[in-house]
Amino acid sequence: MAMNLPSRSGRGRRAPMAEINVTPLVDVMLVLLIIFMVTAPLLTAGVPVELPDSRAKPLDTEDKPVQISIDRAGKLFVDDTELAEADLPARLERIASAGSGARAGGRPPQVFLRADRGLDYGRVMRVMGELNRAGLNRVALVTVEEGS
Template sequence: MAFGRLSSRPSDAPMSDINVTPLVDVMLVLLVIFILTAPLMTSAIRLDLPQSAAAQAGGSPQAIVLVVDAQGRWFLNDQAVTEIALREQLSQAARSNPLTELELRADAAVPYGRVVEAMGLAQKAGLSRIGFVAEVVSP
């Protein structure tokens, strides 16, 4: 290459790749802006809420145990009950706490119809949470 002469080499082809460096820089700046402003976007209203002596909302769910023995008799919380008394006590439990869970323990010899009847009584009383209790078989 001498002075005053242009190179006779053919020029390079135009670059067809996109330069993403400016795009990454802009995205990082936006990310920093969003990180800094996100905590400021939360509600800044301070409230002095009134206090109440009432029970906590949504009290802890309680459970009652309904046992159906091999003869088909009902025991609610280990006390023998008739069908009429069972309906009344289940309704009372549902009125006091609708989240009350009924733990149904049925003997293996009990006919399926008797278990379904107990489930129906619980649902009519307003108890929708029914749990079936069984023994774990060890291997």
């Protein structure tokens, strides 16, 4: 049996390596995949609300909207921060006054209203009335697509 062993008596040249070790690359890619799989659900954190179904198409928005949520227990949230119902008018006034000059054309900011489907209709309408009173008339009711 003959084996091809590198000889030391040669000219000192080594043959070029014709292989690329891809194992470290695969390891790094798998670690990144796991990291993204774990962190992706955390990026959509918010107030858990069971939204009603609708066949409406999604809105195109250019600015980051203000999100107002009402959960099943009736708690009120403005951009994931819990707020007492008595403090809502003052907070909406601040949002309307801060947004009117900074937005394009002096328009009020877009408001996304997310309300749990089990809530009383009057509760949602009280919040919409406060939005209207504060001058925030660009209100979109957030729903989930039918069949989702």
